[in-house]
Amino acid sequence: METTMNFHTRKWVKPEDLNPNQSLFGGRLLQWIDEEAALYAIIQLDNPHVVTKFISEINFISAPKQGDIIEIGIMATAFGTTSLTMKCEVRNKLNRQSILTIDKLVFVNLDRDGNPVPHGKSAITYVKDRFPAM
Template identity: 75%
Template sequence: MNFHTRKWVKPEDLNPNGTLFGGSLLRWIDEEAAIYAIVQLGNPRVVTKYISEINFVSSAKQGDIIEMGITATDFGHTSLTMRCEVRNKITRKSILTIDKMVFVNVDEDGNPAPHGKTHIKYIEEQFEKEDL
């Protein structure tokens, strides 16, 4: 799993216990997963269909730097399935895991649309295509 996006836990991200508010973290994950799906499917119109059990393993506190890792695990006809892990950048301690997140590729009318993708597209492949 590649960890690309990092967030700095700030005072406005905290819950009353002084740790990272789960809702803030889930918002960041949903946004990161949507961006990942858009890049993989080559379509700016994707929607969150399903998120499996969310396992909060440990907490983060103010000043921590966290990193989000997302990777594709399956390409359906109109969907992309991913898994996610969030960890502390410094200690590498896991903060959260999600085994399954499904995003659906949609057309201009919001209907599921085939995407024609079958494997993960890595950044190197994108640059090679642009260089042609």
Template identity: 70%
Template structure:
């Protein structure tokens, strides 16, 4: 799993229990998954279709630094399936895991569109071509 983004937990990210609000974390995960899929599929019209069960395994508190990790598990005809894990950067304790996030590539009319990708590519390799 590659961890791409780090977030610093600030007071505005907390719930009444003084721990990281789950909705805020899901917002960050959804944004990270979208950015990752857009770059992989080379299509800015890529959207979230599905998120499987979300497993909150621990919490984060103000001042913690967390990191969001994503890993490709499958390339579909119009989709990209990702797994996600968020952990505390300093302790490596897992905060949340999501087994399946499905992102779909859309055409200009908003319909699923084949992307032609079959494996993970890195921008640095595309630029070298």
């Protein structure tokens, strides 16, 4: 399994993302994480039909403020028959301060009718490796 977390998505904390305490609203951050994890699952399972099944304890460590640039890291930790388990870390892009961790996010692979279906994957793959070199 992958040993290092990849941080592909960056977000800029804007005024509309703030809570009454003038820090990033947790619900907005969870929305961004769920979207990033879904995209990661879609790419890994090579199927646009995936759903969030489970998110474990969410550990908020620090509160980003307006103007901060954050980055979201997702890493696969296990492949089940129909599922993909990942973990997540969010950190400040500029100073690397940890903002949030989630130990377990589980997504399920679905068929076109919305039923769980085996995905046949057992390891992380990269899009660049799925196509012949040009």
